[in-house]
Amino acid sequence: MVKEKTHVNVVVIGHVDSGKSTTTGHLIYKCGGIDQRKLEKFEKAAAQMGKSSFKFAWVLDKLKTERERGITIDISLLKFNTQKYTMTIIDAPGHRDFIKNMITGTSQADVGLLVVSAAKGEYEAGVSRSGQTREHALLAYTLGVKQIIVCVNKMDLTEPPYSKARFDEVVRGVGSFLKKIGYDCATVPFVPISGWTGENMITATQRMPWFQGWKSRQREGNASGRTLLEVLDSIQPPVRTANKPLRLPLQDVYKIGGVGTVPVGKIESGVLKAGMTLMFSPAKVTAEVKSIEMHHQGLQTALPGHNVGFNIKNVAVRNLRRGDVAGNAQHDPPADVSSFEAQVIILNHPGTVKAGYSPVLDCHTAHVTCRFAELKEKLDRRSGKQLEDHPQTLMSGDAATVRIVPIKPMCVESFFTYPSLGRFAARDLKQTVAVGVIKSVQKDQGGKLSHKAQVCK
Numbered sequence: 477m478v479k480e481k482t483h484v485n486v487v488v489i490g491h492v493d494s495g496k497s498t499t500t501g502h503l504i505y506k507c508g509g510i511d512q513r514k515l516e517k518f519e520k521a522a523a524q525m526g527k528s529s530f531k532f533a534w535v536l537d538k539l540k541t542e543r544e545r546g547i548t549i550d551i552s553l554l555k556f557n558t559q560k561y562t563m564t565i566i567d568a569p570g571h572r573d574f575i576k577n578m579i580t581g582t583s584q585a586d587v588g589l590l591v592v593s594a595a596k597g598e599y600e601a602g603v604s605r606s607g608q609t610r611e612h613a614l615l616a617y618t619l620g621v622k623q624i625i626v627c628v629n630k631m632d633l634t635e636p637p638y639s640k641a642r643f644d645e646v647v648r649g650v651g652s653f654l655k656k657i658g659y660d661c662a663t664v665p666f667v668p669i670s671g672w673t674g675e676n677m678i679t680a681t682q683r684m685p686w687f688q689g690w691k692s693r694q695r696e697g698n699a700s701g702r703t704l705l706e707v708l709d710s711i712q713p714p715v716r717t718a719n720k721p722l723r724l725p726l727q728d729v730y731k732i733g734g735v736g737t738v739p740v741g742k743i744e745s746g747v748l749k750a751g752m753t754l755m756f757s758p759a760k761v762t763a764e765v766k767s768i769e770m771h772h773q774g775l776q777t778a779l780p781g782h783n784v785g786f787n788i789k790n791v792a793v794r795n796l797r798r799g800d801v802a803g804n805a806q807h808d809p810p811a812d813v814s815s816f817e818a819q820v821i822i823l824n825h826p827g828t829v830k831a832g833y834s835p836v837l838d839c840h841t842a843h844v845t846c847r848f849a850e851l852k853e854k855l856d857r858r859s860g861k862q863l864e865d866h867p868q869t870l871m872s873g874d875a876a877t878v879r880i881v882p883i884k885p886m887c888v889e890s891f892f893t894y895p896s897l898g899r900f901a902a903r904d905l906k907q908t909v910a911v912g913v914i915k916s917v918q919k920d921q922g923g924k925l926s927h928k929a930q931v932c933k
């Protein structure tokens with residue numbers, strides 16, 4: 477049997493139009509798991525619509541729609557292979573509500589691919605105050621994306637084309653703000669590419685002989701290479717959390733004829749095994765796992781990163797819902813929280829935020845209105861030092877420690893114990909008003925119902 481490659485989740489970030497879809501589409505197109513027939517069909521359709529100049533981005537969009545239409549959660553189409561890894565694009569590039577997606581995305585990203593356009597004017601716009609390059613990089617860092625690779629894209633559009641001076645300028649500029657954010661720049665590789673013409677994507681180009689690979693400033697063991705594919709192949713393998721207790725936020729719960737109740741979701745930590753007794757929170761239901769499936773194949777054991785459906789005994793569909801978290805009933809089972817303390821950054825609020833403010837929090841797959849019960853301290857965004865004790869108000873740009881109370885039962889965890897259950901976006905007025913990281917949780921000790929009491933209700 478061929479050994480399965482290590483899975484790596486990649487989040488693609490960068491300013492609008494920097495070439496995220498084109499670059500990702502190119503990788504999937506050249507190294508993806510899509511069969512040739514399908515590709516030819518897409519290509520033909522793109523040409524017929526007069527969109528062949530958008531080929532790569534278009535292929536990606538097409539795949540995304542297919543995925544969105546799919547009934548099962550099958551993200552296999554957004555995959556490509558390097559020699560060592562199977563890479564999954566976890567955030568659909570070009571998605572408008574990127575920030576929310578990044579926080580509530582079905583996976584924790586292992587690697588961030590920061591796409592920066594080197595084209596005249598575009599680089600300047602991307603790194604300007606209103607540009608998204610900095611904001612995305614800051615969020616990636618805050619949310620624990622430890623490895624970042626910078627694609628200096630559109631090298632075919634620099635003046636003159638493929639200009640070393642322009643590449644150096646971008647490396648200096650982006651390098652300096654990545655450093656301010658907290659990344660160790662000696663370990664961040666920069667690759668000059670054209671996602672469109674393919675320079676340095678899969679094979680090394682003759683057009684930039686001055687680039688012999690990203691080696692000079694990096695330490696041993698860090699990503700290196702001449703092409704984007706080589707650099708991706710040389711990243712540090714992600715540390716998986718299989719030895720941690722199980723956390724599996726439910727994406728959906730289905731009733732399948734002849735089978736029964738089938739919750740589906742992605743394992744964020746720990747392992748799921750057939751025969752295991754699960755505790756669901758906040759549903760307060762326990763149930764035994766009868767069988768597990770992934771991509772229509774039966775499994776005895778499923779690991780972190782796996783998207784699974786599993787059949788459970790004696791629980792009705794109406795007792796479980798999206799946002800519930802499954803864990804091992806015998807090993808640190810999940811529990812709902814009465815309150816939690818979080819470090820938040822207000823991104824986007826037209827006025828001021830006061831104690832009592834109640835936006836909707838998107839945390840893992842849950843979606844619950846929560847009250848900012850106490851504004852404990854205002855912080856310096858960069859250093860985390862206290863600026864003010866118990867501030868009266870917060871406004872856009874402020875960072876603060878806040879005690880938050882969910883208005884109905886909710887299961888979250890501290891970011892340090894279970895990262896993907898410990899970060900959230902706060903939504904109000906149809907936009908993301910704040911993002912946050914949970915520092916500590918107050919577990920609800922209140923009366924647990926037994927499974928039987930619950931299902932017989």
Ligand SMILES: Nc1nc2c(ncn2[C@@H]2O[C@H](COP(=O)(O)OP(=O)(O)OP(=O)(O)O)[C@@H](O)[C@H]2O)c(=O)[nH]1
Pocket residue numbers: 490491492493494495496497498499529530533569570571629630631632633669670671672673
């Ligand atoms: N010449 C040239 N054009 C490129 C390159 N990469 C992308 N483009 C073009 O730039 C435009 C934007 O590319 P996209 O891939 O859609 O950019 P994006 O970052 O995904 O855009 P959003 O999803 O809207 O944020 C398209 O017209 C692409 O054809 C490149 O390397 N060279």
